Amino acid sequence: MNNPGFTVPAPRLASCTYSAPLPGGNGLADLLSTGSECAWIRFGEGMVGLGSAARFATTGPGRFEAARRWWMAATAAESGDTSRTSVPDDGLPRRSPLAFAAFAFADDSPVDSVLVVPEFVVGSAQGRSWLTWQVDLDSPCYAEKAAAGWRPDRADAERRLRGLLAETAGRKPDPAGAPAGTGAEAADGLRLTDGVLTQDGYRAAVVRGVREIEAGTLTKLVLARDAVVRSADPVDVPQVLRTLSVQYRDCWTYAVNGLIGSTPEMLVKVDGDVARARVLAGTLDRDGAPVGTAGSDYARQLLTDDPKQRHEHRLAVDSLTERLKPFTTSLEAPDEPFVLELPNVWHLATDVTALLVGAEGARRTGPGALALTEALHPTAAVCGTPREAAAALINRLESEDHGLDRGLFAGPVGWLDGNGNGEFGIALRGAVVEEEHTVRLYAGCGIVAASDPEAELAETHAKMRPMLQALGLHA
């Protein structure tokens, strides 16, 4: 769907936010019940979106701009109406209205990039929790009332939430029919196969990538492959997300429109006048590695002290900082990366912090989260250096040779509010729920001149492990 001028009019969003305990009294991840929810969870905090108030889909090179324009139009009513208490005044984060979003990796992908505006956003941060109710004032349910001056309020929100929770409780998958998620029985009903870019195809693509690098066409290239899990029972998406959010607490567990996963990499987070990123590149499998201090020494030796890994990492950091810099008044990126320890792998990591131009005062005049996301995507952590040559070679080696379209994999995924704040991770360590019984996983690796095809293939296995294990496979 191409939607540059959005022929369907944008909604007229209005919202109300209030402090409230999490419905059900448990953690955020326990709100995931039907698999159609949106989620963004880290260290048990974040947001879950329930129901749908509005949705925008688009494709093509103008997808970020089209989404930005739609979002500005959708939130204009709310931002123009400052008299109401739509923005909470009791110290809660200013996050309404709010949309979850996922963007395709490639400009020419036929897969829809989407903004999803949930009807309810349940949020939790720093020990506090809140609820936001979002409605389209022009929708048939509310148009007449809205014309007479009605706006969403807490009493109506609570009534509507009770109704929505009762509806979704009726649609919850039958726990007796759902895969257990662990143990041999669970694995019995699951089958893992190569995707369209097979493991042999991946080795061959890496060989060709290295050849191009040696010929001097480019310095770094990220090549990905896919794999498919088919399950006898419907895939229990909420259970997969709950498992990921518990096991990969330091990662951002995401769910938007069937794209699910837990990414360790933050493309950009905008909070007021501060932008932050976590750049990763350089990976070491923890499977079979020594534990404890011996493991840290091993990671230091094979990551921090390895010129191949450092080179790969430096290119990724530079690709982000060079593009972020024009939007900032100051930018800090340490010269020395740190080792990020995840349950499946170690990564070389660099945290970047920057002060944004034009963000002072009540309303932002500089770039918001979506504009920065467009400027930064794709970094060399998922594309390569130089960016254009790498994108062209990815297209040749993955798409033309094997028919692999990355779709939403390695694209930006996260959320944005009506004030230009937001968080966009890179959709890694994830999968797309293609239908009830089928999930397609993706993983890629940075290829440089010193890359070995067998080692890169093994690295894709390590990167798929979190999702495979969350699905109940012994990986």
Ligand SMILES: C=C(O[C@H]1C=CC=C(C(=O)O)[C@@H]1O)C(=O)O
């Ligand atoms: C492309 C992926 O990882 C990127 C992020 C961290 C480390 C990477 C690496 O060491 O190759 C990749 O650049 C993936 O997980 O599919």
